Amino acid sequence: MAALSGGGAPWRRGWLPALQFVRRGSKAVTRHWKAMHFQRQKLMAVTEYLAPRPAIPPCCLTPKKEKVEEVEEVFRDNRMIAICQYNSMPGEDVVLMRHYLRKHNIEVKFVLNEIVRPVLSQSKYKNLLPLFVARNILLVSPELKAKEMLRVLKGVPQVNLLGACIDDTILSRRGVENFAKLPSLEVSQGQTVGALALLPSQTSSLLQRGPAHLTALLDEHIRRLQAGETGSPPEPAPAHSSGGH
Structure with missing residues (x-):
């Protein structure tokens, strides 16, 4: 025992020291946000990967x-x-x-x-x-x-x-x-109605022209016959409308 407890305590030289847990005062870790440098922002934007677009959607x-x-x-x-x-x-x-x-x-x-x-x-x-x-x-x-x-x-x-x-x-x-440039439908309809109404009037004038001319010739012939019987000169025949031009 004396040897073990002697002045050099040779057995303690190879003894590992005991672990000691020392609880220190906890300190809150606070990290302040720091904006990325402008040059780094540009570098990140330039080097960002963009997937190629297809040639045809x-x-x-x-x-x-x-x-x-x-x-x-x-x-x-x-x-x-x-x-x-x-x-x-x-x-x-x-x-x-x-x-x-x-x-x-x-x-x-x-x-x-x-x-x-x-x-x-x-x-x-x-x-x-x-x-x-x-x-x-x-x-x-x-x-x-x-x-x-x-x-x-x-x-x-x-x-x-x-x-x-x-x-x-x-x-x-x-x-x-x-x-x-063509006229509207209403104007075209009006022009068509006017053209259709003009054709019957022209046809009627053409049909009346012949009988009116024949009547005028017969009246002139009758007057000449009457003037020959009386011996007086014939009176001028009144102007008759020909019913058209």
């Missing part, structure tokens, strides 16, 4: 049945269908153009050639296919509003009229302009 690869039915409905329910070439323009101008056209009951339809061309190729409007070669829009109306449509498009140089189908008749741009 998926919606254009397989036309949806609803869009095909919409195109068929447009050509079935409208008397005037104008095909126009559409160039990019600000959204405010598009809204303004639609507003002025809607005042005349004309609607703007944005369509894809990949959907329109298969529909037209199997219909009576297949002769319109050469017009669908670029980005196109349709101006459609259940009424014949060619004059009003041209007046609106005159102030929109980004939209060029290529042709139209009016009452199942395909017209070029010049044909649409000539159609717009």
